[in-house]
Amino acid sequence: MRIALLATCLADAMFPDVAAATVTLLQRLGHQVVFPQAQTCCGQMHVNTGYFAEALPIVRHHVQTFEAAGVDAIVAPSGSCVGSVRHQHAMIARKGGDDGLAAAATDLSARTYELSELLVDVLGITDSAAQLGSYFPHRVTYHPTCHSLRMLRVGEKPLQLLSTVQGIDLVELPGADQCCGFGGTFALKNPDVSTAMLADKMAGIIASRAEVCSAGDSSCLMHIGGGLSRMRVGVRTVHLAEILAATKESAPAANPASTTATGNVGAAR
Amino acid sequence: MTTFLGIPRRSRPSGHGMGHNGLPDSPLRGHTSFPDAARSAVGNTQLRRNLGNATATIRAKRAAVVGELDDWEALRDAGSAVKQQVMARLPELLEQLEAQVTARGGVVHWAADADEANRIVAGLVENSLQPGDAREAVKVKSMATQEIGLNEYLEERGIEAFETDLAELIVQLGGDTPSHILVPAIHRNRSEIREIFLREMPDAPADLSDEPRRLAMAAREHLRRKFLSAKVAISGANFAIAETGTLAVVESEGNGRMCLTLPETLITVMGIEKLLPTFADLEVFLQLLPRSSTGERMNPYTSLWTGVTPGDGPQNFHLVLLDNGRTNALADEVGRAALHCIRCSACLNVCPVYERAGGHAYGSVYPGPIGAVLTPQLTGIDGHDDPNASLPYASSLCGACFDACPVKIDIPSLLVELRGRVVDADRDRTIPGGWDAAMRAASWVMSSGKRFTAAEKAMKAGRVLAGKKHKISSLPPPLSAWTTSRDLPEPPRQTFHQRWRAEHGSSDDAPAPGGEPR
Numbered sequence: 030m031r032i033a034l035l036a037t038c039l040a041d042a043m044f045p046d047v048a049a050a051t052v053t054l055l056q057r058l059g060h061q062v063v064f065p066q067a068q069t070c071c072g073q074m075h076v077n078t079g080y081f082a083e084a085l086p087i088v089r090h091h092v093q094t095f096e097a098a099g100v101d102a103i104v105a106p107s108g109s110c111v112g113s114v115r116h117q118h119a120m121i122a123r124k125g126g127d128d129g130l131a132a133a134a135t136d137l138s139a140r141t142y143e144l145s146e147l148l149v150d151v152l153g154i155t156d157s158a159a160q161l162g163s164y165f166p167h168r169v170t171y172h173p174t175c176h177s178l179r180m181l182r183v184g185e186k187p188l189q190l191l192s193t194v195q196g197i198d199l200v201e202l203p204g205a206d207q208c209c210g211f212g213g214t215f216a217l218k219n220p221d222v223s224t225a226m227l228a229d230k231m232a233g234i235i236a237s238r239a240e241v242c243s244a245g246d247s248s249c250l251m252h253i254g255g256g257l258s259r260m261r262v263g264v265r266t267v268h269l270a271e272i273l274a275a276t277k278e279s280a281p282a283a284n285p286a287s288t289t290a291t292g293n294v295g296a297a298r
Numbered sequence: 299m300t301t302f303l304g305i306p307r308r309s310r311p312s313g314h315g316m317g318h319n320g321l322p323d324s325p326l327r328g329h330t331s332f333p334d335a336a337r338s339a340v341g342n343t344q345l346r347r348n349l350g351n352a353t354a355t356i357r358a359k360r361a362a363v364v365g366e367l368d369d370w371e372a373l374r375d376a377g378s379a380v381k382q383q384v385m386a387r388l389p390e391l392l393e394q395l396e397a398q399v400t401a402r403g404g405v406v407h408w409a410a411d412a413d414e415a416n417r418i419v420a421g422l423v424e425n426s427l428q429p430g431d432a433r434e435a436v437k438v439k440s441m442a443t444q445e446i447g448l449n450e451y452l453e454e455r456g457i458e459a460f461e462t463d464l465a466e467l468i469v470q471l472g473g474d475t476p477s478h479i480l481v482p483a484i485h486r487n488r489s490e491i492r493e494i495f496l497r498e499m500p501d502a503p504a505d506l507s508d509e510p511r512r513l514a515m516a517a518r519e520h521l522r523r524k525f526l527s528a529k530v531a532i533s534g535a536n537f538a539i540a541e542t543g544t545l546a547v548v549e550s551e552g553n554g555r556m557c558l559t560l561p562e563t564l565i566t567v568m569g570i571e572k573l574l575p576t577f578a579d580l581e582v583f584l585q586l587l588p589r590s591s592t593g594e595r596m597n598p599y600t601s602l603w604t605g606v607t608p609g610d611g612p613q614n615f616h617l618v619l620l621d622n623g624r625t626n627a628l629a630d631e632v633g634r635a636a637l638h639c640i641r642c643s644a645c646l647n648v649c650p651v652y653e654r655a656g657g658h659a660y661g662s663v664y665p666g667p668i669g670a671v672l673t674p675q676l677t678g679i680d681g682h683d684d685p686n687a688s689l690p691y692a693s694s695l696c697g698a699c700f701d702a703c704p705v706k707i708d709i710p711s712l713l714v715e716l717r718g719r720v721v722d723a724d725r726d727r728t729i730p731g732g733w734d735a736a737m738r739a740a741s742w743v744m745s746s747g748k749r750f751t752a753a754e755k756a757m758k759a760g761r762v763l764a765g766k767k768h769k770i771s772s773l774p775p776p777l778s779a780w781t782t783s784r785d786l787p788e789p790p791r792q793t794f795h796q797r798w799r800a801e802h803g804s805s806d807d808a809p810a811p812g813g814e815p816r
Contacts, residue, residue, distance in 0.1 A: 077717070215693070215695070223783075225346075227784070
């Protein structure tokens with residue numbers, strides 16, 4: 030298949046290893062990866078903060094960029110960005126009076142997948158160790174991000190992928206379905222409630238006695254990881270894509286110093 | 299965009315006077331923005347524990363009784379469909395209800411806003427009392443009368459209204475306001491309740507303990523006298539059946555039924571959206587409501603009454619139909635979904651924001667996710683300094699409310715829609731706010747690949763801020779809102795764009811792995 034990577038603006042700018050790990054996984058499965066270099070952002074931040082008019086040119090740019098790529102599928106390592114593509118892009122186009130763009134956005138969204146959706150539903154991964162060579166000998170707990178859970182309904186797919194990674198000790202996260210408190214600009218507009226929610230999420234992570242907290246969204250992981258780092262909890266955050274891309278050959282040499290695991294687990298091909 | 303539905307638009311509801319923020323003083327509008335109100339609530343340890351315990355308990359009960367139904371999703375679909383039908387046919391159904399209630403001996407009154415409703419009720423109470431009667435009325439728990447501030451209005455006219463729902467009684471005796479639609483005293487624990495009873499209830503036993511049963515017995519003793527002496531009762535309604543003119547109240551304590559049956563006069567104040575077309579529709583809603591609200595299969599007391607029955611129950615029945623901003627919401631083709639709400643409060647109990655901030659932070663008698671969409675629609679948003687303007691942002695958009703809603707109100711989408719209106723209402727400002735400027739700049743950057751990659755390069759400056767710790771722990775305002783509790787990782791040496799360019803040049807296509815792609 031010819032698959033385009035929607036890196037997401039956050040992973041692109043702050044967590045490039047997450048995007049690289051996604052490419053690694055697709056290439057390992059023998060697919061042709063395309064990275065439309067004109068891509069920027071899905072516009073979710075603007076939509077969810079109420080700036081619909083400002084979101085319109087971003088949505089238009091996204092649709093034009095990925096339409097031009099001529100691909101069978103588009104994948105993003107983010108439930109939230111895919112949720113925006115699927116549930117908001119056409120709405121923003123219609124509000125902007127551009128029905129043609131709305132139709133194009135709907136068409137494109139039908140080919141846009143969150144990583145675990147693409148791997149399980151489209152590419153038929155049932156055993157990460159056997160089919161992807163995934164190896165991650167660490168105690169990991171998984172936080173299902175709200176938009177992947179309730180907007181995309183990815184259900185057990187990420188857990189199915191993680192549980193079949195070789196060497197992993199996957200443990201349940203108490204209060205897993207509770208929001209971590211990120212919520213995009215919510216974290217800035219309501220910092221006190223956001224922090225209170227983060228505290229409870231961290232309590233669950235600590236109770237799980239995991240060494241790594243994983244999720245399918247870099248944004249939520251940046252929030253959770255930022256809290257864990259501030260409190261010196263001694264738990265790091267690693268994106269689902271990076272765990273799946275890790276192999277015996279690419280086993281990390283040391284823990285990274287930054288708040289999220291960047292730079293070693295996912296980079297090797 | 300609005301659609302004219304045949305009902306003339308009314309002016310926004312006004313309260314009894316003007317509040318200190320220059321906006322009408324109303325039980326639907328607070329004086330403090332949500333983030334500010336939430337800041338102090340989050341720091342209230344007692345409140346956090348009380349709310350955390352109570353919402354976790356109700357959440358678990360609800361999940362258990364909802365989980366045992368195979369047709370829960372079908373019931374939600376049915377509830378949603380019935381409510382859509384009600385909104386589409388509201389004028390016609392209201393007239394049908396009026397005709398049916400009148401034909402069965404009741405009197406129907408129409409109130410455009412809180413003032414008019416209060417005036418009607420006060421007049422009815424005055425007319426029902428004989429010289430020498432105690433100037434008092436007993437009340438069934440009702441959101442509609444909370445919404446219009448009826449108790450305070452009556453009190454100003456020398457009429458005492460006694461709340462008979464246990465939790466409302468706690469709130470009333472404590473000089474407090476409700477913080478939850480269904481469990482108004484959820485912010486109180488039993489030792490606080492014991493204190494309130496001892497302080498404010500003259501007939502409370504001196505040796506009152508904080509055992510729930512003892513507390514309930516003390517309230518029962520206190521209320522029993524009122525039930526027997528009161529000539530007038532005031533209630534709300536959970537449902538009204540247009541087809542038959544039947545009113546319904548569901549409750550757990552039986553105190554509501556005492557009020558609905560013992561006094562000579564019954565006055566019911568009901569929001570016009572509470573209608574159901576036919577009696578058979580109760581079949582759906584009497585399954586949805588108790589499971590969603592108290593987590594019970596069936597609520598203990600369901601009272602239905604139709605007009606007046608000679609020799610049985612109140613011999614005077616008045617129904618006050620309350621608009622108070624509802625037709626404004628109805629005329630809004632997106633916002634009208636909020637009128638489907640049956641006040642079960644499931645969305646409050648599952649909301650992580652409500653659980654931590656509590657109901658008072660919303661500044662309205664309708665708190666939580668549904669309150670954040672209902673309050674601004676009923677009372678309007680009057681500029682960016684209006685506390686109502688902060689309500690649509692009082693959510694992380696986690697979506698738990700939508701999943702829990704028994705009539706499938708897409709609250710997250712409504713919140714986003716209202717955020718758009720808050721922003722749009724401010725567009726004529728001569729000096730844009732900080733958010734406006736930042737969002738416009740980001741839009742300009744993000745609608746071009748070239749501008750975006752140039753901006754990404756500038757982010758590398760963050761590596762200097764991170765320094766040897768490889769993380770950023772302190773940023774100036776407004777970004778300090780992030781770094782007060784969270785570190786930021788050091789920006790990477792290379793963005794993904796730069797990495798790709800280094801490996802593949804200007805080509806968007808990676809070389810096909812192992813020859814031909816599969």
